[in-house]
Amino acid sequence: MDIKFDRIAATMFLVVGVLFIIGSTHLSSSSYGSKVGPNIFPLFLGSILALLSIRLFYESFQSKRQEGSKEKLQYKPFLIIFAATLLYILTLETFGYIITTFVFLFVCFQTMERTKILTSLIVSACFSVAVYYLYVNVLKGTLPSWPIWL
Amino acid sequence: MSIIDYLIQGFGTALLWYNLLFAFVGVLIGTAVGVLPGIGPMSGVALLIPVTASITGGLPPEQAATSAIILLAGVYYGAMYGGSTTSILLNTPGESSSVVTTLDGYQMAKKGRAGSALSIAAIGSFVAGIVTLIALILLAKPLSNIAIKFGPAEYFSLMLLGLAAVSGLAGKSVTKALIMTVCGLLLATIGIDNVSGIARFTFEVPWLYQGIEFLTIAVGLFALGEVFKTILEKDEEETEVARINNLLPSKEELKESAAPIARGSILGFFIGILPGAGATLASFFSYILEKKISKNPEKFGTGAIAGVAAPESANNAASGGAMIPLLTLGIPGSGTTAILMGALMMYNVQPGPLLFEDHPQVAWGLIASMFIGNVMLLVLNLPLVKVFAKIIQTPKQFLIPMIIAISIFGVYAVQVSTNDLLLLLACGLLGYFLSKNDYPIAPLVLGLVLGPMIENNLRRALTISNGDYSLFFTRPISLAFLILTFLWLMIPVLMKMRGKQVVINVEG
Numbered sequence: 001m002d003i004k005f006d007r008i009a010a011t012m013f014l015v016v017g018v019l020f021i022i023g024s025t026h027l028s029s030s031s032y033g034s035k036v037g038p039n040i041f042p043l044f045l046g047s048i049l050a051l052l053s054i055r056l057f058y059e060s061f062q063s064k065r066q067e068g069s070k071e072k073l074q075y076k077p078f079l080i081i082f083a084a085t086l087l088y089i090l091t092l093e094t095f096g097y098i099i100t101t102f103v104f105l106f107v108c109f110q111t112m113e114r115t116k117i118l119t120s121l122i123v124s125a126c127f128s129v130a131v132y133y134l135y136v137n138v139l140k141g142t143l144p145s146w147p148i149w150l
Numbered sequence: 151m152s153i154i155d156y157l158i159q160g161f162g163t164a165l166l167w168y169n170l171l172f173a174f175v176g177v178l179i180g181t182a183v184g185v186l187p188g189i190g191p192m193s194g195v196a197l198l199i200p201v202t203a204s205i206t207g208g209l210p211p212e213q214a215a216t217s218a219i220i221l222l223a224g225v226y227y228g229a230m231y232g233g234s235t236t237s238i239l240l241n242t243p244g245e246s247s248s249v250v251t252t253l254d255g256y257q258m259a260k261k262g263r264a265g266s267a268l269s270i271a272a273i274g275s276f277v278a279g280i281v282t283l284i285a286l287i288l289l290a291k292p293l294s295n296i297a298i299k300f301g302p303a304e305y306f307s308l309m310l311l312g313l314a315a316v317s318g319l320a321g322k323s324v325t326k327a328l329i330m331t332v333c334g335l336l337l338a339t340i341g342i343d344n345v346s347g348i349a350r351f352t353f354e355v356p357w358l359y360q361g362i363e364f365l366t367i368a369v370g371l372f373a374l375g376e377v378f379k380t381i382l383e384k385d386e387e388e389t390e391v392a393r394i395n396n397l398l399p400s401k402e403e404l405k406e407s408a409a410p411i412a413r414g415s416i417l418g419f420f421i422g423i424l425p426g427a428g429a430t431l432a433s434f435f436s437y438i439l440e441k442k443i444s445k446n447p448e449k450f451g452t453g454a455i456a457g458v459a460a461p462e463s464a465n466n467a468a469s470g471g472a473m474i475p476l477l478t479l480g481i482p483g484s485g486t487t488a489i490l491m492g493a494l495m496m497y498n499v500q501p502g503p504l505l506f507e508d509h510p511q512v513a514w515g516l517i518a519s520m521f522i523g524n525v526m527l528l529v530l531n532l533p534l535v536k537v538f539a540k541i542i543q544t545p546k547q548f549l550i551p552m553i554i555a556i557s558i559f560g561v562y563a564v565q566v567s568t569n570d571l572l573l574l575l576a577c578g579l580l581g582y583f584l585s586k587n588d589y590p591i592a593p594l595v596l597g598l599v600l601g602p603m604i605e606n607n608l609r610r611a612l613t614i615s616n617g618d619y620s621l622f623f624t625r626p627i628s629l630a631f632l633i634l635t636f637l638w639l640m641i642p643v644l645m646k647m648r649g650k651q652v653v654i655n656v657e658g
Contacts, residue, residue, distance in 0.1 A: 005583070005587045006587065009587070009589070013329055013333070016333070016336070020336055020339075020351070023350075023351050024350075027348060027350060028346070028348060036608075036609045036612040036613055036617060037346065038343040038345065038346045038348050038350060040608070040609065040612070041335075041339060041604075041605040041608060041609070042336065042339045042350065042351070045332050045335050045336050045339070046336070048328075048332050049329065049332045049333065049336065052325055052328055052329045052332065053329065055325050056323075056325050056326065056329060059323065059325055073382045073383065074381060074382055074383070074384045075382070077381055077384075078378065078381045078382045081381055081551070081554070082378075082575075082579075085554055085558070085575055086575060088558065089558065089568060089571040089572060089575060090568070092558075092562065092568065092571070093568060097559075101555055101559075104551070104554075104555065105551050105552070105555055108550070108551030108554065109547055109548060109551055112381075112546060112547040112548075112550060112551065113545075113547040115547075116547070120547075120548075123548055127552065127555065131555075131559055135204060135559075135563065139204055139205060139207060139208070140207075140208070141204050141207065141563055142566070143559075143562070143563070
């Protein structure tokens, strides 16, 4: 258990709780003659969250420092895949489903393991085309097709 | 109409060709999900919601809901069957409810009895599945008849109890679990308030007006979170798959495991009904029970067949038992059932006491399909266990990126918005960090699903009483629920103070 993470999280939850409390004071406090308005529920919850996060902060001081065995985290592949996913999401609508999915899958397959380039190419091509065909032609759904300028 | 008539009607629905297909696909994927370590029933079901939503798009709403829930429930109980396979063959549980199965299952496999262990697990799961279904049929009507008399105050307190039960058992720290629950409830308030029509916490962003979509959050936190975990904590070790020889158990083995299966089914069922306690706890307790009443307890841990039969029956029974509060009260007791409930609500079907009257087709169709699904699982699992064991060897190189691609496709297909995809990615990141630091995720999803209902009942109750909060304490049933809620949260804390170990439910 990372105590630092708990403290940062507790502070953030406290901020969120307080923001919800402030936010709910701007909401109307009654609706259609009822005394109970849309502000009650978030106001309660915000206060409970704030109280709980204070308790969490307090608990983080109590718990003893436990140094767990530090496992080596694979940051490099993770960052590449994360960035690839982000790019995939942002380009999906401009470049269309098939192209972006194909590129995304190929990049990720190769990031996971630098082998089997041909299989990776085939699998990513099959996946993107098959999903697109099944969803758009068989199930009559909509997905961004090809780049708009084509 | 009597229960039998309803059930026959239900079978009529479940036996439609496409519903048979849905049940089959559901249990098949469920078994695969159970076998694959890293994807639990929760992320499996969450991932499949958007896919089923697009497949059932062409059907009329109620039929679409029936077919979708048949498939998704199939994934849920199918995973319970599949989880045993890896526990026995690889000593790595496919999901948390099969952890205890590794104790004796792997020992049996080492002694060359993998076949008997697998088939006993399948038979036990099947028997448990049928037992719970019968109990579900018998209990569903009376329970929903009671629940229908509940007013908003009782409902509010009951839901509070449900949330408290799940949070109390969900992780190492009750504070963290409660924080996650409250966050889920708060997220649910974003969007247009459906009582007064006022936009809350939307900051004039049009995308936020419809509220935070539960599907995006669930897929992100569960599926993507687990994917990121697998990428970051890649382990290279290759384990050897145990050989499967004779598949059918001997007569003695069957005889030996009959009683444990029966006990496991009944115990699992009752644990399953309790909110918060799920399949993991059920399998754990039934293992302890078997060890306690066994004539030679020293055999446990060295390959006793009762140590496989009992927990495997119990976890399947619990997954069936968990359907009862979901279907009759509209209160999910675990993360997976919360996701199932969210799926039903996407189709505008509200689980709860009125489900059996308003949508008998959905309720009874689901129950009947669970009979059929269990038979399918038994037939599938006995001869095909070797094929399923092969799934474990799916290279991660291809599996992991495909899960990301499926998540993105699914969320985009349902939401058609890049913003939701960005939220999905952010949730994936959050899901990884939160669960790594012991913040349980299931309570958050539960809060998100139950949020609008809790709020509506609270405000309805307060409107009736004209803003008087004492109403919750003066109505006896509501007071009883509140006292139970309080006890549920306080007893573990008190026990911890006395230095006792508290059993927690990792599955959520």
